[in-house]
Amino acid sequence: xxxxxxxxxxxxxxGLRPATVLELAEExxxxxxxxxxxxxxxxxxxxxxxxxxxRYLQSFEYTVAVMQTPQTIERVAYETVQDLAGDGVAYAExxxxxxxxxxxxxxxxxxxxxAASGMAMGGNETGMRWGLIIDSLRHSHDSEAIVxxxxxxxxxxxxxxxxxxxxxxxxxEEHLAAFRLAREHGLRVTIHxxxxxxxxxxxxxxxxMDRCGAERLGHGVELIHDCVVEDGEIVRLxxxxxxxxxxxxxxxxxxxxNLATKLLxxxxxxxxxxxxAGFNVTINTDNRLMSSTSMSEEFExxxxxxxxxxxxxxxxxxRSLDAAxxxxxxxxxxxxxxxxxxxxxxxxxxxxxxx
Numbered sequence: 001x002x003x004x005x006x007x008x009x010x011x012x013x014x015g016l017r018p019a020t021v022l023e024l025a026e027e028x029x030x031x032x033x034x035x036x037x038x039x040x041x042x043x044x045x046x047x048x049x050x051x052x053x054x055r056y057l058q059s060f061e062y063t064v065a066v067m068q069t070p071q072t073i074e075r076v077a078y079e080t081v082q083d084l085a086g087d088g089v090a091y092a093e094x095x096x097x098x099x100x101x102x103x104x105x106x107x108x109x110x111x112x113x114x115a116a117s118g119m120a121m122g123g124n125e126t127g128m129r130w131g132l133i134i135d136s137l138r139h140s141h142d143s144e145a146i147v148x149x150x151x152x153x154x155x156x157x158x159x160x161x162x163x164x165x166x167x168x169x170x171x172x173e174e175h176l177a178a179f180r181l182a183r184e185h186g187l188r189v190t191i192h193x194x195x196x197x198x199x200x201x202x203x204x205x206x207x208x209m210d211r212c213g214a215e216r217l218g219h220g221v222e223l224i225h226d227c228v229v230e231d232g233e234i235v236r237l238x239x240x241x242x243x244x245x246x247x248x249x250x251x252x253x254x255x256x257x258n259l260a261t262k263l264l265x266x267x268x269x270x271x272x273x274x275x276x277a278g279f280n281v282t283i284n285t286d287n288r289l290m291s292s293t294s295m296s297e298e299f300e301x302x303x304x305x306x307x308x309x310x311x312x313x314x315x316x317x318x319r320s321l322d323a324a325x326x327x328x329x330x331x332x333x334x335x336x337x338x339x340x341x342x343x344x345x346x347x348x349x350x351x352x353x354x355x
Contacts, residue, residue: 005088006321007092012080016289018042024066024067057165067101070114074115080119084128085126093133095164096134112132116157131157134162140165154186191208191217196219205240217249219252233276254284255271256286271283272306310343314348318350
């Protein structure tokens with residue numbers, strides 16, 4: 001049985017089952033898929049060698065195309081919870097950009113309602129806790145309209161707001177008004193920053209944190225460029241990296257995804273360096289279909305390539321739960337009834353109480 005995990009960064013439209021993509025395409029008469037059988041389609045969706053975020057994101061054309069009705073969105077959300085729970089995920093925050101699911105006439109609210117319905121069904125069946133994070137597209141100009149709908153859907157399980165899509169050339173402050181509106185109405189804020197902005201990565205992290213009020217950073221791997229590394233360890237921090245570490249801003253790191261978009265070698269990912277230097281690192285999947293991954297596989301990755309121990313995984317899981325946008329009562333129950341006991345039984349040194 002996999003160790004229990006807390007997943008903060010996973011895209012709803014990036015985790016479909018290949019078989020479901022085929023079935024939904026057939027049901028809707030969609031003929032644009034790049035393959036017509038499960039094995040070939042799964043292989044096509046594996047973007048491990050994409051080499052850039054832009055190429056990696058192109059594969060979403062096909063998953064989004066088959067998620068354009070309430071029934072299809074609900075099914076994808078339901079199956080997502082089933083798959084995550086089966087992999088040991090105790091709590092997950094799923095994010096997606098509902099505007100992409102409106103090409104056949106649905107409203108943004110209807111899209112969110114369908115996703116929440118599917119996740120609720122999955123949660124009731126599996127016992128997995130969940131929350132929804134609503135994304136606006138960073139290259140569009142509708143973030144204020146999207147966040148207003150997200151605010152109105154908090155009773156459905158919407159817990160946060162984010163921007164997603166190609167990062168380079170689209171700084172977070174372009175959506176400053178939307179982030180302010182989200183915070184004013186009780187939505188929590190996480191922002192994709194420092195994933196693939198190149199030379200602007202550190203500046204985008206600063207913008208997300210200092211100007212837009214991000215409580216968490218999606219990926220944040222380019223923050224390593226504001227660190228001095230000697231002999232395999234971080235020995236000095238630049239001003240932005242120091243603020244991120246000192247403020248305990250959670251970094252939603254997604255190793256498999258970052259290896260794909262940046263063509264890094266497994267040992268070159270900065271997750272181990274940054275964890276040992278005291279950053280609030282969390283482990284996530286990003287897009288399980290496109291990165292051909294799961295939480296248990298991400299755990300195996302950091303164990304194999306970055307020498308993480310069972311105690312390290314317990315620490316990171318606790319930090320992930322602490323950074324989650326669920327209630328304090330939910331955190332207490334998850335840790336004391338589910339996560340803490342499982343890690344203790346596996347041999348980790350953990351606190352039994354949530355404090």
